[in-house]
Amino acid sequence: MTAQVVLGPEYYGSTDTLTIAKDLLGKVLRTHIDGQHCSAMITETEAYLAPEDRASHAYQYRRTTRNESMYAIGGTCYMYICYGIHQMFNIATGPVEHPHAILIRAVEPISGIDTMLRRRSLTSVKKNLTAGPGLLCQAMGLDKSFDGHDLTKGKLVWIERRETIRSAEIVQTTRIGIDSCGEAVQYPYRFYIKDNPWVSKK
DNA sequence: CCAGGGATGGACT
DNA sequence: GTCCATCCCTGGT
Numbered sequence: 001m002t003a004q005v006v007l008g009p010e011y012y013g014s015t016d017t018l019t020i021a022k023d024l025l026g027k028v029l030r031t032h033i034d035g036q037h038c039s040a041m042i043t044e045t046e047a048y049l050a051p052e053d054r055a056s057h058a059y060q061y062r063r064t065t066r067n068e069s070m071y072a073i074g075g076t077c078y079m080y081i082c083y084g085i086h087q088m089f090n091i092a093t094g095p096v097e098h099p100h101a102i103l104i105r106a107v108e109p110i111s112g113i114d115t116m117l118r119r120r121s122l123t124s125v126k127k128n129l130t131a132g133p134g135l136l137c138q139a140m141g142l143d144k145s146f147d148g149h150d151l152t153k154g155k156l157v158w159i160e161r162r163e164t165i166r167s168a169e170i171v172q173t174t175r176i177g178i179d180s181c182g183e184a185v186q187y188p189y190r191f192y193i194k195d196n197p198w199v200s201k202k
Numbered sequence: 203c204c205a206g207g208g209a210t211g212g213a214c215t
Numbered sequence: 216g217t218c219c220a221t222c223c224c225t226g227g228t
Contacts, residue, residue: 046209055209066225084222086210103209134210144224177209200210 005161006154012074017093017100021047022172022191026165029107031157033141038112040130040140041162044105044192044199046175048090051099053187055178058099069148070099077157079137079147086134087143091151091159105176105190106131108198109139116140132200169194176201 007027014020022045030039050058050070057067057080069078070092078090078101090101107130109116116139120129130136137143142157151158175190192199 048209057209064226080209081223082208083210083220084208084224086208086221088209090209105209128212132211175209181209 006152007075007159007161008152009073009075012091012093012152013095014074015094015098015100017047017049017102018189020093021045021102021189022167022170023164024102024104024159025170025191025193026163028110028160028162029104029140029157030160031112031140031142033156036112036115036141038115038140039110040107040136041110041198042104042106042159043108043131043196045190046103046105047189048101048103049189050101053189054184055175055181055187056099056101058101061099067099070101071097072148074098075150075152077146077149077151079142079144081144082134087137088133089137089140089142089146103133104136105133106192106198106200107136107140108196127197131198165193 024042024045027042028039048056050056051061058070069076072092073096074093076092078092080088082088090103093100120139130139171192171194172188173190
């Protein structure tokens with residue numbers, strides 16, 4: 001009997017979202033979409049801690065049909081579109097009505113690389129295959145249709161345990177692309193694996 | 203109905 | 216490193 005590999009409700013159910021965001025580094029994101037299997041190691045994450053966090057779509061419990069998944073139970077996928085073209089993959093954490101979420105910003109390809117290259121219209125493996133929140137969604141086949149998807153079932157899209165990255169190998173710093181969000185700009189809610197090339201920006 | 207925002211990406215130097 | 220094209224979709228009207 002092996003330990004449960006797919007991260008389940010107990011994992012995402014914690015309200016300590018910063019700890020989850022940090023712990024997700026080194027985990028494996030898997031997608032089985034359109035008959036294609038892809039996997040990649042998570043290398044970069046950001047936490048969004050509403051209601052207090054001005055950078056979050058759920059700041060002060062702002063609630064719309066778009067961000068409804070942020071209020072869903074931990075382990076629910078929150079997808080939205082940025083700049084009209086880029087898909088963003090987030091994971092809700094904590095109990096229902098607790099609008100915390102984690103944005104997956106970059107991954108390192110492991111398997112299904114031919115499929116990723118085709119989806120990205122690339123011919124060789126380089127950083128712009130999956131090192132960026134919009135890029136990894138395109139490579140892994142993720143789009144808005146997965147908004148609300150349950151990541152704890154091991155179906156279509158899920159995350160698996162793997163190695164734990166030691167704290168000494170993790171960089172904690174400020175988030176990207178939230179310049180007009182007041183003092184939230186300086187909150188150290190971004191995590192990435194030190195010296196890993198598959199990071200969106202140093 | 204439509205104005206405007208948006209948690210980027212890539213092209214170029 | 217800097218610059219800026221992109222355009223769907225939300226949400227307020």
